[in-house]
Amino acid sequence: MNFTVKTRDPKSRARTGTLRTRRGVIGTPVFMPVATQGAIKAMSQEDLDALGAKIILANSYHLYLRPGCDVIESLGGIGKFMGYEGAILTDSGGFQVWSLSGLRSLTDEGVTFTSHLDGSRHHLTPESVIGIQDRLGSDIRTALDECTSYPCSEAQAEASLARTMQWAERAAQEHRRRVESVDPAARALFFPILQGSVYPALLRRSAEHALGLDPDGICIGGISVGEPKELLWSTVEAATEHLPEGHARYLMGVGAPEDLWEAVARGVDMLDCVFPTRVGRNGTALVRGGRLNITNAAHRSDPSPLDAECKCFVCRRYSRAYLGHLIRSHELSAYRYISYHNVQYLMDIIADIRQAIEQGRFQEARRAFLDRLNAA
Ligand SMILES: [Zn+2]
Structure with a gap:
């Protein structure tokens, strides 16, 4: 098999x-x-x-x-x-x-x-x-x-x-x-x-x-x-x-x-x-605890990364303010950056899921994920 x-x-x-x-x-x-x-x-x-x-x-x-x-x-x-x-x-x-x-x-x-x-x-x-x-x-x-x-x-x-x-x-x-x-x-x-x-x-x-x-x-x-x-x-x-x-x-x-x-x-x-890349091209970042519309006025001068817990190259290098600016300016690099981060996030979730099952704590990890999402 x-x-x-x-x-x-x-x-x-x-x-x-x-x-x-x-x-x-x-x-x-x-x-x-x-x-x-x-x-x-x-x-x-x-x-x-x-x-x-x-x-x-x-x-x-x-x-x-x-x-x-x-x-x-x-x-x-x-x-x-x-x-x-x-x-x-x-x-x-x-x-x-x-x-x-x-x-x-x-x-x-x-x-x-x-x-x-x-x-x-x-x-x-x-x-x-x-x-x-x-x-x-x-x-x-x-x-x-x-x-x-x-x-x-x-x-x-x-x-x-x-x-x-x-x-x-x-x-x-x-x-x-x-x-x-x-x-x-x-x-x-x-x-x-x-x-x-x-x-x-x-x-x-x-x-x-x-x-x-x-x-x-x-x-x-x-x-x-x-x-x-x-x-x-x-x-x-x-x-x-x-x-x-x-x-x-x-x-x-x-x-x-x-x-x-x-x-x-x-x-x-x-x-x-196609969800992570489709929403990414519209300026929506998937982050721990929910979703972030990067073009929202609240992020206009925000120096923080899309997701402080994410290890991807986008989060290590670029701010919400910069990424929001790129999307508003229709700069093509914005689509790659946010899509990349979003796919990284889903790959991280599935890796967490695999690890949680292997360590015998899938139920707790699932509950913790959903609680954090609902609390946001
Ligand atoms: Zn990231």
Whole structure:
């Protein structure tokens, strides 16, 4: 197996573990920065190295459209192309295509959509989406799925799940066909995606089906589409309840600071989110105890760093006053500085979480984190 559980928290589903990929072993829980177009927005791969990011996410939908699989494949795959040596997980594009409402049509065969870049028409199938990820050369590949909106009736969710399961079988078969002649240590991994909206019985069916596909890990999808937070967490619980220990569990698109603790408590091992860089570009710094709008008048002459407890190069060197000035002046360096700090903060939180589980104090650490956040 490529995933091994190391330490368990006795009072929740939190656990630490190791995920073995062809680009190295990754300690979990792990936060994956998002390189939508082959770059973490406003950041460099030197930044990723400095942050110790051993795994990132890229979007096969975007890279397939531009620069295209031909270019990336001819240059040795996405890692070589972007100059990053860690592991890369690609999403299947199911969520991006689903987001193109009005520009796409889905059938049991696959999905046809109009490119948001140039209006060209494209047809993707579960098999071709695995082929795209193979040509991109990612290290963890995901199955094409059909997402649901929130709210969504149980009948609608069931119909989407039926299609997702059928597509996952085709994707799994295509993945196996492509990797069977590859040395096991050099093989890419395959993660199907659970769907079922917020309905526990459907999530259970989805989980049981996915486990039958001999997956290397499991994605929890269809979440964080506008449902209230309590429902999001009960859905994640319903999904992880039916998953045996031996597979890594990746919760897609969830990753605010407090979410990391909540997700891990429910048995999640991997998370990704554009949140830290998206809010960073708007001048919001994520700091211990909450969030800081750096353009707020209160920071205009503030000599303190974004976060006095942060060890990142931005906090060691620059003041809130200076960073606020850069954002107000639309200086491009501001986007890098605040994004870098925000990603560093999430990497620090996930490292704290791993350490707390290993030292048997996950519950206390989680409570302390949330108390500090609520007191702010
Ligand atoms: Zn910092």
